Every structure is written in structure tokens, then in C-alpha cells.
Amino acid sequence: MNHALNISAANPNAPRLNEGETALPTSLAGMTRAQLREAAIQIGVDEKKAKMRAEQLWRWIYHYGVQSFDDMTNISKDLRAKMAAEFTLARPRLTERQVSVDGTRKYLIELSPGVECETVFIPDVAKSGALCVSSQVGCTLNCTFCHTGTQALVRNLTAAEIAAQVMIARDDLQEWPTSNENRKITNIVFMGMGEPLYNLDNVSDSIDIISDGEGMGIGRRRTTVSTSGVVPKIKELGERTGTMLAISLHATNDDLRDELVPLNKKYPLAELMDAIRQYPGLNNSKRVTFEYVMLKGVNDSLAEARELVKLLKGVPAKINLIPFNPWPDSPYECSDWDQIEAFADVVNRAGYASPIRTPRGRDILAACGQLRSESQKVRASELRKQRLAGEDQG
Numbered sequence: 001m002n003h004a005l006n007i008s009a010a011n012p013n014a015p016r017l018n019e020g021e022t023a024l025p026t027s028l029a030g031m032t033r034a035q036l037r038e039a040a041i042q043i044g045v046d047e048k049k050a051k052m053r054a055e056q057l058w059r060w061i062y063h064y065g066v067q068s069f070d071d072m073t074n075i076s077k078d079l080r081a082k083m084a085a086e087f088t089l090a091r092p093r094l095t096e097r098q099v100s101v102d103g104t105r106k107y108l109i110e111l112s113p114g115v116e117c118e119t120v121f122i123p124d125v126a127k128s129g130a131l132c133v134s135s136q137v138g139c140t141l142n143c144t145f146c147h148t149g150t151q152a153l154v155r156n157l158t159a160a161e162i163a164a165q166v167m168i169a170r171d172d173l174q175e176w177p178t179s180n181e182n183r184k185i186t187n188i189v190f191m192g193m194g195e196p197l198y199n200l201d202n203v204s205d206s207i208d209i210i211s212d213g214e215g216m217g218i219g220r221r222r223t224t225v226s227t228s229g230v231v232p233k234i235k236e237l238g239e240r241t242g243t244m245l246a247i248s249l250h251a252t253n254d255d256l257r258d259e260l261v262p263l264n265k266k267y268p269l270a271e272l273m274d275a276i277r278q279y280p281g282l283n284n285s286k287r288v289t290f291e292y293v294m295l296k297g298v299n300d301s302l303a304e305a306r307e308l309v310k311l312l313k314g315v316p317a318k319i320n321l322i323p324f325n326p327w328p329d330s331p332y333e334c335s336d337w338d339q340i341e342a343f344a345d346v347v348n349r350a351g352y353a354s355p356i357r358t359p360r361g362r363d364i365l366a367a368c369g370q371l372r373s374e375s376q377k378v379r380a381s382e383l384r385k386q387r388l389a390g391e392d393q394g
């Protein structure tokens with residue numbers, strides 16, 4: 001009997017596989033508490049004891065990060081063997097790992113054959129580091145400056161696949177068991193591939209897993225979800241997750257925002273700003289981050305800096321000026337550094353501190369969507385070579 005199919009049928013987070021994708025053996029790593037309970041019942045644990053077993057599993061998986069059932073010393077050998085026969089503790093396969101001279105680490109992760117996402121660890125100067133996770137493979141939105149936007153949506157990630165990105169980074173950074181001191185990954189940002197608010201159920205479940213104090217314990221206030229402005233889901237995000245909100249603004253008027261972030265045609269600025277004002281719990285210690293990518297001659301004038309300040313009036317806000325990260329054939333250039341600083345000055349004088357995000361990991365192309373496309377390029381050229389070799393032989 002194929003238990004892998006069993007559990008995914010009961011699991012609303014099971015990936016909706018594309019045609020030709022095959023299901024991997026079911027791993028417990030990435031499951032919610034309810035799913036772990038079900039898994040315990042599936043291997044014959046009495047319903048009354050299943051909750052306790054799920055708690056034990058939770059601790060081993062998310063506090064200790066174990067990858068072998070043998071390490072679960074408070075669970076009997078017999079039960080461990082039963083679990084090992086039906087399940088694994090495997091993470092999705094890490095297909096590529098790059099480390100930048102500045103310490104940024106970029107991971108390319110294969111979720112199922114041919115379906116890949118990327119995750120980036122960005123150590124900060126202070127004693128903190130952010131892990132940038134993906135919520136979708138590709139994206140349905142087509143922001144003109146974003147490379148992910150040029151890739152069609154492949155699919156939503158499951159909660160398990162999102163949580164597994166954190167687990168893989170922790171494996172690599174040797175951050176098990178969870179400790180409260182000297183952590184490398186202190187923050188989570190949903191700023192990788194995809195639009196998190198188009199996959200809110202799974203994003204919300206993954207945050208339940210990642211933030212749980214009995215496990216990885218990366219708190220909700222240290223987790224930021226970035227959206228291009230899916231207005232009807234903004235309040236719900238706050239209510240369900242209690243996380244920090246980031247908005248990819250990039251323009252201060254509808255004409256330009258329509259062009260840069262086409263979703264603006266559906267949800268224009270006035271509606272977006274209204275929704276932001278209703279984000280639960282906003283105050284001076286829980287501010288909204290506004291991301292503003294600096295595009296030379298497009299949105300970087302000082303008049304626009306003043307407009308930005310005006311637009312944000314009354315909203316507890318932080319501003320992140322992001323130097324545009326170019327990709328092959330991208331239709332924009334990054335603003336000159338002097339211009340970014342002059343723009344930042346206007347914003348600073350209005351009371352917003354340190355707004356320029358320094359480019360990180362440029363040597364390993366640690367920008368939205370780039371590693372995946374680079375690796376696809378390499379694979380395409382390998383295929384071409386193989387085909388040519390095949391023709392030679394034929």
C-alpha cells in the first residue's frame with residue numbers, strides 16, 4: 001500500500017503536481033502538528049496517544065533538526081522502525097549552493113523533478129541574518145523590473161516546502177538544535193520568488209511551523225511578508241499570521257505604478273494605501289516596510305522622493321530603497337549612486353532612517369529569480385551539448 005499517497009490525500013498542503021511530476025516519498029519534515037498526528041495514527045499509534053507522539057516528533061524534527069529516526073531516543077525502537085518504513089525525514093534536494101564573498105548564501109532547491117525554487121541567506125552587519133524564502137515557483141504577476149515576473153507560474157509551494165527552505169538553510173549553517181543565542185537566521189522575509197498573498201493558506205501554515213516556540217522559534221514579529229499589493233488579502237494576512245508587512249511600492253502615482261507593477265491596474269494606490277492603514281496592530285514599533293526599487297530616470301527624481309513622503313504621511317512606515325539588480329536584457333538600469341543618496345536624503349529628512357538596502361551577494365547573482373534561470377541556462381546548454389554529441393555518434 002502506498003502511504004505516500006494516503007497522507008497527501010489527507011493533506012490540504014500536498015503539492016498540486018503538474019503533469020509528469022511524480023510524488024516523492026512522504027517526509028515528516030515540514031508537516032504541521034495535525035499532519036504529524038495523522039502520520040502517527042497511520043502507522044498504528046492509538047488515537048489517544050497520537051497527540052503526544054506528534055509533540056515528540058515535532059520536537060525532534062523542528063528543535064533538533066534530526067534526519068534519522070534512530071536519533072529519536074525517547075521513542076521506542078519498534079515505533080521508530082515502523083516510522084522509518086513509511087516515512088522519511090528528508091528535505092527537498094539541494095541542487096546548488098553558492099557562497100558570496102560577503103557571506104550571502106544562495107540555495108537552489110529541487111522540490112520535485114524539474115521544479116525548483118531559490119532561497120537566500122543574507123547575514124547582516126549586526127548580529128542578525130535574514131533568510132529570504134520563496135512562496136511560489138515563478139509568478140503570475142509581471143512586474144517589468146523583476147526577473148521572476150518573466151517566468152511563468154509553475155505552482156504554489158506547500159507549507160512543507162516553505163518550512164523546508166528554513167530547515168535546509170539551518171542544516172547548512174549548522175543551526176541545530178534551536179538556540180536562543182548567537183543565531184545566524186534571526187529573521188524570515190518572504191521576498192524570494194512568487195507572490196505570497198496568492199498562496200496565503202500555505203504561507204500562513206508555514207509561518208505557524210517556523211515561528212513555533214517548541215521548534216524553530218523564529219517569531220512572527222521577525223517575519224516579514226512582502227506583497228506587490230494584493231489588496232483584498234492584506235488584512236487577512238495580518239489577522240492570520242501576525243507578521244510584519246512589506247509593500248513593493250516602486251512608484252508614487254498610478255500611471256507609473258500601472259507600468260511597473262501591473263497589478264496596480266486592479267488595485268490602485270488609493271485602495272492599496274487604505275488596505276495598509278487597516279493592517280492589524282500597526283504602530284511605531286510595528287511599521288510597514290515600503291520597498292522602492294531605484295530605476296534610473298524612471299522613478300528616482302527628487303520630486304518623486306517628496307511625493308513618496310507625502311503618500312506615506314500618517315502610516316507608521318519604514319522605507320527600503322533597493323538598488324535595481326539588473327538581469328540579462330532587463331529594460332532598466334540602476335539609478336546612479338549619487339541619485340540614490342540624494343533621494344535617500346529627502347526621505348531621511350522626513351524622518352525615515354537608513355533607507356538604502358546595500359546590494360548583497362552580487363557575485364552570485366543573489367537577486368529575485370536569477371539563480372534558477374542561470375541554472376536552467378546551464379542545463380539547456382548541457383542538453384544542447386549532449387544532443388550534439390548524440391548526433392556525432394549517430
Ligand code: SAH
Pocket residue numbers: 145146147190191192193194195196226227228247248291293322323324325326327367368
Ligand atoms: N512578490 C512579492 C515578493 C517577492 S519580490 C513582491 O513583489 O513584493 C521581493 C522584492 O524584490 C520586491 O520588492 C520586488 O519588487 C523586488 N525586486 C524584484 N526584482 C528586483 C530587481 N531586479 N532588483 C531589485 N529588486 C527587485
Ligand code: SF4
Pocket residue numbers: 139140141142143146147148149150192193194195228248368
Ligand atoms: Fe512577482 Fe513580486 Fe516579481 Fe512582481 S516583484 S513579478 S509580484 S515576484
